[in-house]
Amino acid sequence: MRMPKTKWIFLGIAVIIILLLYKFWYLDYKIKAYEDIPDLSNEYNVEAEMPQALEKLNTDIEPATVYTKDPTKNAIALTFDGLPDPATTDKLLDLIERYDMKVTFFVEGSNAAGDKESVLKLYEQGITIGNYTYTGVQYLDKLPQDAILEQLLRTQKALDVLTGTEPELFKAPDTSFVVPLLQVAAAANLKSAVKTDVFINKDAVKNDVDAVNFINSVPQGSIVSLRIGTPTNIITYQEGKIDDKPAVDKQPNLALKEEKKDTAVHQNIVDVVERLFKAIQQRGIQTVEIRDLREIERVDILTPPAAPTPSPSTSGKVAMLFDYIADKADNILFNRALAATADYNQLRRMNNHKLAENPKMIYTTEQSVCFAFAGLTKPEVVYKTLDYLAKNNIKGTFFVMENEMRANPQMVQDIINSGNEVAIGLRSLKDSNFFTVCKQIDYMQNQLASMGVQTNLVMQPWGQITDETREAVSAMNCQMVSYTLNIVTSKHQDYTSALDVVNEQFGKYVYSVGRGWIIYFRLDFYNDNDLVVNVMDLVKRHKVDNIAYNSFYDDPKINSNNDSAYTIKSIGDVLKNKQALYDFDENKRYDDVDLENSLQLQGLNFNEYIHQRYIGNEAVEDSNVFGFNVEEKQFQDISGKIHTDKPVVFFTFDDWGTDAAINHLLYVLRKHNVKATFFVLTHNIMQNPNLLRAIALDGHDIASHSEFHNPMDDSSFETAYEGYLLDYGISYNKLKYLAGDIILPDGTAAFKPYFRAPTLTISKAGFKALYDTGYEYIVSGSYSTHDYDQPSLESMINDIKKGIYDRNGKVKNGAVLVMHMSDLSVYTPTALDLLLTINEQRADNDPAKFTALPLSAYLKNNYDQSDYSRKNNDLNSRPVPEINPIGSENSLYHNTGY
Secondary structure: OOOOHHHHHHHHHHHHHHHHHHHHHHHHHHHHHOOOOOOOOHHHOOOOHHHHHHHHHHOOOOOOEEEEOOOOOOEEEEEEEOOOOHHHHHHHHHHHHHHOOOEEEEEOHHHHHHOHHHHHHHHHOOOEEEEOOOOOEOOHHHOOHHHHHHHHHHHHHHHHHHHOOOOOEEOOOOOOOOHHHHHHHHHOOOOEEEOOOEEOOHHHOOOHHHHHHHHHHOOOOOEEEEEOOOOEOOOOOOOOOOOOOOOOOOOOOOOOOOOOOOOOOOOOHHHHHHHHHHHHHHHOOEEOOHHHOEEEOOOOOOOOOOOOOOOOOOOHHHHHHHHHHHHHHHHHHHHHHHHHHHHHHHHHHHHOOOOOOOOOEOOEOOOEEEEEEEOOOOHHHHHHHHHHHHHOOOOOEEEEOHHHHHHOHHHHHHHHHOOOEEEEEOOOOOOOOHHHHHHHHHHHHHHHHHOOOOOOEEEOOOOOOOHHHHHHHHHOOOEEOOOOEEOOOHHHOOOOOHHHHHHHHHOOOOOOOOOOEEEEEEOOOOOOOOHHHHHHHHHHHHHHHHHOOOOOOOOOOOOOOOOOOOEEEOHHHHHHOHHHEOOOOOOOOOOOOOHHHOHHHHOOOHHHHHHHHEEOOOOOOHHHEEOOOHHHHHOOOOOOOOOOOOOEEEEEEEEOOOHHHHHHHHHHHHHOOOOOEEEEOHHHHHHOHHHHHHHHHOOOEEEEOOOOOOOOOOOOHHHHHHHHHHHHHHHHHHHHHHHOOEEOOOOOEOEEEEEOOHHHOEEHHHHHHHHHHOOOEEEOOOEEOOHHHOOOHHHHHHHHHHHHEOOOOOEOOOEEEEEEOOOOOOOHHHHHHHHHHHHHHOOOOOOOOOEEOOHHHOOOOOOOOOOOOOOOOOOOOOOOOEEOOOOOOOOOOOOOOO
């Protein structure tokens, strides 16, 4: 059945109405919603011009000059900043012609592209047209170089296409004309920037009298501007106090305030301009072109001195002379700034825009912690801190800022005289840039040099650290550091209890600080002037001193051979120990699993891998075995022991912990010349890589306990395999990166591709992932001491004995003991210390005497767990390993001095 013709007509009308609504309502809504977002359209594409401009910047290009006020001129220059709408443009052009005024229009490239007729009218009337960026962007000097170029080049191209002439002048709202910006402008074929001295508040010029008063207040030789367009802010700009302290937490205000309505009466631009033109004409003031004013090689916005207001008796010539003298002084300041900034710019080019690293710790294996201090505006607290450090034989690092040096140089000298380190503190300034940071560093280095201190160590203790700051630090050949742990947070400002501060800052599970950590104290933050020293004392006693191994019979204060204590040093002193430093890439990724390590490539098939390379545990039963059939289970090892006919046992430690726990173990093992195998849970090791390096450098095996400690409990091979592969691959990569370059005397790396399955649960999918990732052995072990749950030292000792000895008191040859390096295993180090001491006192023929070795002493030369006839009799313990020289071809690390 066909639709009647009338229905077709109505349907067509409905479609037209919908299209009209879309065009006039929806599109208008969308345009308004996005009208403030700069749209650098493709109409004036500058892909060809950008490389040419960038090539110019790579040369020693001279920066654009700057036109500014000229007090010697009995005239003013007028500019209109932004292209008005077409109707307003026509009216302004009429006024300019009627009153015979010289003006300059600074035009946005995007507006020029949208209103070509207005631009042509300006050009045909002989009006000078300048570049106002493509979108009238604010803070042009704070944009990246490429973004500045694009803004300027697009406008150059748009105006050149429309008028046949490229502008020579440019300006941008709220912009400082620093050298880098002026160089970019020169690369865009712009000769000069224009700095306005007087802006017109159009709403303040309500009548002819206001206009006359305004013109009478304008100094001669000024550049006077009326801002027409609304500036576009396309950078993140955070308002706030200069050199601000951390914000104090405040209760949120839930009351919704009524938005204030704009009740101001706004003046019409055309009316305001006509009033001003009339006042200029009445006073007989000449308007001139921008080029008739003073042109300088300007390197920074240095506000010129305000012209003095002469008394009624002062002649005009005297006033002009006074302005001229002030202007000469202004030029001297400009020339000095030019010389300094030119040097910084040369450094910037030589540095090739490299950014300084800002590590949160010193990458070292030295048993030292650093205390850092900043915020030195309370001398009382500073001197209390110095007293505490002296009494406890501690040397710290004080980061002094420019304002603190100016305010109290004697206090800085006292810090130096106390033997503590003084370094450069950077202030968090709202308008900081490359040059201001260079100036801060330069000033501080000169001042400290006059006090006998040479330093290139820099820290910005608070505030956002920008790329410009890091670039300046790098260009000034300085070394930047941050802190590992900040003791101060805003909520603690009014605290009086040091214990509350320490408990809240460290939490329940951070039992100690770590070697190479930088602990930062702000000295002027707490309202209680005694609190910072009290907090420091608690940190020292409870988080540093506890790292030393201290049993009832082995006290480091008495035993000079007990080398387990950590010292508190200045940052510079730790950095001087080059032998302990290593390179560490904080941005390195570890999730790229390399299947080229697969054991299949070594000629070992998967079934052989399960039978020969799995060292099991008798506790592994059907309930924690997944994916294997009955026959495959029968061939799996459950003894957990290494095949040997010698009284050899293997100490292994799982998981991860803080320095307090692991350093105790390292000291005990070092004391008894025992090497062990550490199965590391790698999820958190990058927060403390120094500790893992220390384990390896003590000669121990570094092996994997997975990344996230997820048990192999998924029976679905397809869904589980990929997850296991990624987990084990990440763990493998981390351990190889951190310990793969530490070479043992036998020529092998400290990192051993061994794996301990979490919770001893195993699956076929998990084993296949280990096989493909390159883990050579899977070691569950023969006995778990459950040391994380032991109630006493006595029970811990007894459990270790059960793992080592049979019922007759003889050593279980090849026993693999599972212990832990976590902070919960509080009795493990002392229990081992006592047992190893007793063992050393036994006669060599005593059946209870054992030798403790790392697993790598046996798991080599294709050791086969399925071959019970194989006996490895290598009982030689290994000496402490050596690390490949930093920077050598065999090292993953290349020394950069940090």
